[in-house]
Amino acid sequence: MKRFQHINKKTNLLPISFTHNHIIMIQVKNLSKSYNGTTVLNINELEIPKGQSFGLVGNNGAGKTTFFSLLLDLIQPSTGMITSNSIQINLSEKWKPFTSAFIDESFLIGYLTPEEYFYFIGELRGWNKADVDSFLVKYEDFFNGEILKNKKYLRDLSKGNSKKVGIVAALIGEPEVVILDEPFANLDPTTQIRLKKIIKELADDPTVTILVSSHDLQHTVEVSNRIVALQKGEVVLDLVPSSETLKELEAFFAA
Amino acid sequence: MAFGALYFILVFLGLGAGSYYFIEEVLKKEPFELINKFMLYYFVFDLVFRFFMQKTPVMNIRPLLYINIKKDTIVNYTLGKSALSFFNIMHLFFFIPFVVVLCIEDFSVLGVMTWLLGMLATVLIINFLNILIDKKDVVFYSVAVIFMALGALQYFNLFDATNYTVYYFKGLYDYPWMVIIALAVLFVVYRIVHNFFKGNLYLDAGLSTQHDIAKSQHFNWLDQFGTLGAFLKNDIRLITRNKRAKSVILMSFLFLFYGLLFITGAIEAYKNPVWKIFGGIFVTGGFMFSFGQFVPSWDSSYYNLMMSQNIPYRDYLSSKWWLMVIVTLIAAILASFYIYFGWEVYLLVLAAAVYNIGINAHIVLLAGAFTRTPIDLMSNKNAFGDKKAFNFKTLLLIIPQILIPLALYYLGIAFFNDLIGLLFVALAGVAGFALKGFVFDKIEHIYKTQKYETISAYKQKN
Numbered sequence: 001m002k003r004f005q006h007i008n009k010k011t012n013l014l015p016i017s018f019t020h021n022h023i024i025m026i027q028v029k030n031l032s033k034s035y036n037g038t039t040v041l042n043i044n045e046l047e048i049p050k051g052q053s054f055g056l057v058g059n060n061g062a063g064k065t066t067f068f069s070l071l072l073d074l075i076q077p078s079t080g081m082i083t084s085n086s087i088q089i090n091l092s093e094k095w096k097p098f099t100s101a102f103i104d105e106s107f108l109i110g111y112l113t114p115e116e117y118f119y120f121i122g123e124l125r126g127w128n129k130a131d132v133d134s135f136l137v138k139y140e141d142f143f144n145g146e147i148l149k150n151k152k153y154l155r156d157l158s159k160g161n162s163k164k165v166g167i168v169a170a171l172i173g174e175p176e177v178v179i180l181d182e183p184f185a186n187l188d189p190t191t192q193i194r195l196k197k198i199i200k201e202l203a204d205d206p207t208v209t210i211l212v213s214s215h216d217l218q219h220t221v222e223v224s225n226r227i228v229a230l231q232k233g234e235v236v237l238d239l240v241p242s243s244e245t246l247k248e249l250e251a252f253f254a255a
Numbered sequence: 256m257a258f259g260a261l262y263f264i265l266v267f268l269g270l271g272a273g274s275y276y277f278i279e280e281v282l283k284k285e286p287f288e289l290i291n292k293f294m295l296y297y298f299v300f301d302l303v304f305r306f307f308m309q310k311t312p313v314m315n316i317r318p319l320l321y322i323n324i325k326k327d328t329i330v331n332y333t334l335g336k337s338a339l340s341f342f343n344i345m346h347l348f349f350f351i352p353f354v355v356v357l358c359i360e361d362f363s364v365l366g367v368m369t370w371l372l373g374m375l376a377t378v379l380i381i382n383f384l385n386i387l388i389d390k391k392d393v394v395f396y397s398v399a400v401i402f403m404a405l406g407a408l409q410y411f412n413l414f415d416a417t418n419y420t421v422y423y424f425k426g427l428y429d430y431p432w433m434v435i436i437a438l439a440v441l442f443v444v445y446r447i448v449h450n451f452f453k454g455n456l457y458l459d460a461g462l463s464t465q466h467d468i469a470k471s472q473h474f475n476w477l478d479q480f481g482t483l484g485a486f487l488k489n490d491i492r493l494i495t496r497n498k499r500a501k502s503v504i505l506m507s508f509l510f511l512f513y514g515l516l517f518i519t520g521a522i523e524a525y526k527n528p529v530w531k532i533f534g535g536i537f538v539t540g541g542f543m544f545s546f547g548q549f550v551p552s553w554d555s556s557y558y559n560l561m562m563s564q565n566i567p568y569r570d571y572l573s574s575k576w577w578l579m580v581i582v583t584l585i586a587a588i589l590a591s592f593y594i595y596f597g598w599e600v601y602l603l604v605l606a607a608a609v610y611n612i613g614i615n616a617h618i619v620l621l622a623g624a625f626t627r628t629p630i631d632l633m634s635n636k637n638a639f640g641d642k643k644a645f646n647f648k649t650l651l652l653i654i655p656q657i658l659i660p661l662a663l664y665y666l667g668i669a670f671f672n673d674l675i676g677l678l679f680v681a682l683a684g685v686a687g688f689a690l691k692g693f694v695f696d697k698i699e700h701i702y703k704t705q706k707y708e709t710i711s712a713y714k715q716k717n
Contacts, residue, residue: 072563076707096565106559106714109489111496113471116488123485124565129473153469153496173565 025050025177025209026071030080033066033233041066041233043080048211048226050176053203055224055241056213057249062230064213065103068181071211072101084177100125101179102166110155114147114165117154118172125173132172139168142194159186167195171202178202178210184219192219199223217249229253260341264348271352275360287357291424292417294374298381299402301346305385306395307502309342320456330452334445337386338379346378366428373427373437380441383448482567486574493553494546499630500553503545507582510541511589514604518596528673531600532664532680535607536615536657538593539586543579543611544656547619548626550575551702555629555713562710568699572620576695579616583608599673606677606684610660613684617694618656624701627712659683 028046032039041063048054056064069075071082073089081088084095101107109117122132136148146161154162163186170178183199184192200223202208214220220227221241229237229252237252239245278286319329350371357367388394408414426433472492477484494500517534537544546553551571554561561571587608593601660680667676687694702709 072559074559074562074707074710093567096563099563100565101563103559106557107563109557109560111492112489113469115471116473116492119473120485120489121564123482151469156469 023050024048025052025085026211027083028080029082031070031077031082032079033063033070033075034078039078039233041070041230043067043233043235046228046235048209050209051206052209052226053199053224054209054211055220055227056211056230057215057217057220057227058213058230059215059253061232063233064230065181066233067230068101068103068179068211068213071179072099072103095177097125098176099179100170100173100175100177101181102163102170102183103179103181105162105166107166107170108154108162111153113153114150114157117165118169121169121172125175127173135172136168139198142168142191142198144191160188160191163187164191167198171198176207176209178208180210180212182213182215184214184216196223217253218246221246221249263345267345267348268352271349272356275353275356287362287428288421288425290353291428292421294377294424295417295420296402296406298377299398301342301378301381302385303399305342305381306388307498307505309340309385326453326456329456330449333452334383334386334448337382340382343378343382346375350374362428365431369431369434370424370428373424373434376434376437376441380437380444383441383444387444387448387451482570483574483577486571487578490553490574490578500546503542506545507542507586510537510544511539511586513541514538514590514593514600518593518600528668529661529665531603532607532660532676533657535603536611536660538590538604539583539608540611540615542582542586543615543619546582547575547579547616548622549628549630550620550623551709552623552626552628552630552713556631558710558713562706568702569695572695572698572702576616576620579619580612583611583616602674603677606681607660609681609684610687611684613687614659615656617687617691617698620698621701624698624705624709627705627709629713629715 024047026046026048028043030045031041031043033041040061056067058064066075070077071084071089073093073095076090081090083089084099087095089095109120112120118132118136119129122128122135127135143164147157147164154165157165163183167180167183170180180199183195187195196219199210199212202210203223203225212220212223224241227237227239227241227245227249228235229249237249239248274290275286278284278289282289319332354367354371357370358364388398405414405416409416423433423436427437472488474484474488474491477488480487494503514531514534514537517531551558551561587605590604590608591601593604660683663679663683664673664676667673667679
C-alpha cells in the first residue's frame with residue numbers, strides 16, 4: 001500500500017507533478033456536503049489544473065455525482081466552496097458559458113429529436129446550424145448510424161444511444177470544462193473504444209479540462225492523466241497513471 | 256389541478272341537483288326527456304375529454320409480468336383499477352343527485368334505479384372504449400368527426416340523432432328490463448378489452464411504448480429572435496409532442512367558449528354584470544392558466560440541463576412570457592365571434608385580455624416559482640389531484656388574478672358606467688405591462704432563490 005501516492009492529509013500536499021507548470025482551473029476548498037447530519041462529501045483541498053484529464057473513481061455512494069452536482073451548482077455546498085476559473089460556482093453564473101456537462105438523462109430533452117437537441121444546445125452556446133452540422137460530422141463513427149436521421153425522439157432511444165447524444169452535446173460550443181458522469185456505462189464495447197478516443201483527444205487539448213467519473217477502473221486509467229479515488233466522500237487516492245496504476249487501484253478496491 | 260377536480264365535482268353536483276328544476280322552470284321543457292336526449296352528447300363529450308386527459312393503465316402492468324400471477328388476474332386488476340378512476344367517479348356527482356331529484360319528483364323508483372345502472376354501465380363502457388382507442392388517433396378523430404357532423408346536422412335541423420338515442424336512454428327507465436342491454440354491452444366491451452390486453456401482454460406488444468415517428472421541425476422563422484426563439488421552438492414542440500401538454504390546447508380552446516355561460520345568461524348567478532369580467536378573463540386566459548401555472552414544471556424532466564447550461568434565467572422566463580402573450584393575442588382574435596353578442600361584449604373580452612397580458616402573465620410566472628410538482632410529460636396521470644400543486648401561496652395569487660379585475664370593474668360601474676369599468680381593467684393591465692422590467696427582476700430573484708429546492712423537488716418523481 002505504500003506505493004500509492006497518498007495525499008498527506010495533514011498538509012494537503014499534492015503530488016508534485018500537478019502543481020508546477022499549469023494554471024489552476026478548478027479549486028476546491030473545505031468543501032463538504034451533508035444531508036441531515038450525514039456527510040456525503042468532504043474534500044479539504046483539491047486543485048485541478050487547466051488542461052488536465054481528471055478521472056474520478058469510487059464505489060456507489062462515494063460522492064462522485066455529489067461532487068459533480070456541486071461543480072454545476074445543482075446542489076448547495078454545506079461548507080466551503082468551489083471556484084472554476086476563479087469564479088465561485090454558487091455565487092456567480094459566469095462559469096456557465098465555458099462549462100458543459102452530461103450527468104444523467106435529466107440533461108436530455110425527451111421530446112426533441114437528436115438533431116433538434118444538438119441545434120438547441122448549439123444556440124445556447126452561440127453556434128448556428130452550420131457550425132453544429134460540421135461539428136457532428138466528426139462523430140459519425142461514434143453515432144454508428146443510430147442517432148441522426150432516425151426519426152426517433154430522445155425519449156425513445158435506448159440508454160446507450162441517449163448517452164451518446166448527451167456526451168456529444170456536452171462537447172458543443174468549445175467548452176473549457178467538460179464534466180461527464182459515468183460516460184462509459186451502458187455503451188457497447190465498440191462505442192466504449194470510440195469514446196475513449198474522443199476523451200483522449202480532448203485530454204490532449206491544453207485548453208480543455210475534462211472530468212470523467214467511472215466505476216470502470218481500466219477506462220479511467222486509459223483516458224486520464226490524473227486519478228482520484230473517493231471513498232465515503234473523502235479523497236483516498238490521488239495518483240498519476242502509470243503502467244502499474246490499474247493493479248494498484250484494483251488492489252485498493254479489492255481490500 | 257386539485258382545483259380542477261374540485262371544480263368539476265362542484266359543477267357536476269350543481270348540474271345533478273339543479274338541472275331538473277332549471278329545465279323545468281327556465282326552459283319550460285320536460286326535464287327527463289331533455290336530459291335523455293342530450294345524453295348522447297354527454298357521453299361523446301366524456302369520450303373526448305377522456306381521450307385528452309385520462310391516462311391508460313397500460314404501463315403499470317410491466318412490473319407484474321415476471322411475478323407468479325395469472326395473466327387473467329393482471330388484466331382484471333388493471334381494468335378494474337381503471338374503473339375506479341376519477342374520470343368515472345366524477346359522473347356519480349352528477350347522476351346521484353339527479354336520481355335523488357327524480358325520486359323526489361315521484362318517478363318510479365325501480366325505473367330510476369335501472370336508469371342509473373344503465374348510465375353507470377355506459378360510463379364504464381366509455382371508460383373501456385377509451386382504453387381501446389387510446390393511442391389510436393385515427394379511431395378517435397373519425398369518431399369525433401362523425402359526432403361533430405351529427406351535431407351540425409342537428410343544429411341545422413337536418414337530422415337529429417338524439418331523436419333515436421333518446422329511446423334507448425329513456426327506455427332504461429320506461430322498460431327496466433332494458434338495463435340488461437346496457438349490462439350486456441358493458442360485458443362484451445369488457446371482454447374485448449380483456450382479450451385485447453391479454454393477447455398483448457408482452458413487453459414487445461401491447462405493453463411496449465409506441466414509438467412516435469419523429470420528424471425534426473426547425474421553425475427557422477423563429478431564428479431571428481435569438482435565444483428567445485430557441486426557447487419558443489422548444490415550447491412549441493413541448494406542447495405538440497406530449498400528451499399532457501396537448502391537453503393544454505384543449506383546455507385553452509374550451510375556455511374560449513367559457514364566456515358564453517355568462518353572456519347568454521345561461522346560468523342564473525352569472526347574470527350579475529360583474530361576473531361577466533370573470534368570464535372575460537377566462538376566455539383569453541385559458542392557456543395562461545393551464546400552461547402558465549406549471550412553468551417551470553413543464554421543464555422538470557430536464558431541469559438540471561436548464562440550470563447548468565449557458566442559459567440566462569431572464570431569457571428563459573421571457574420566452575415563457577412571450578408564449579403566453581402570443582397565445583392570449585391569438586385567443587383574443589379567435590374570440591371575435593363574441594361580437595355577435597354585441598360589440599361591448601367583445602370589448603369586455605379585449606379589456607380582460609389586456610389585463611391578462613399586463614398582470615396575469617406576471618402572476619402566473621410568479622405562482623410557478625412556488626409550484627414544485629414535477630410533470631411527467633408522457634402521462635396524464637396527474638391531470639387531476641396534484642396535491643402539491645395546490646398550496647396556500649398559489650391560492651393567494653388567485654386574488655389579484657381574478658378578484659382585482661372584478662373589483663375594478665365594479666368600481667367603474669358603481670361610479671361611472673360599464674365602459675369606464677372596462678377602461679379601469681384595461682388600464683391596470685397597461686400599468687402592469689409598463690412595470691414588466693421591474694416585475695421580471697423580482698420574479699427572476701425568486702426563481703433563483705428557489706433554485707435548489709426546485710431541483711431537488713423535480714428529482715423526486717411521484
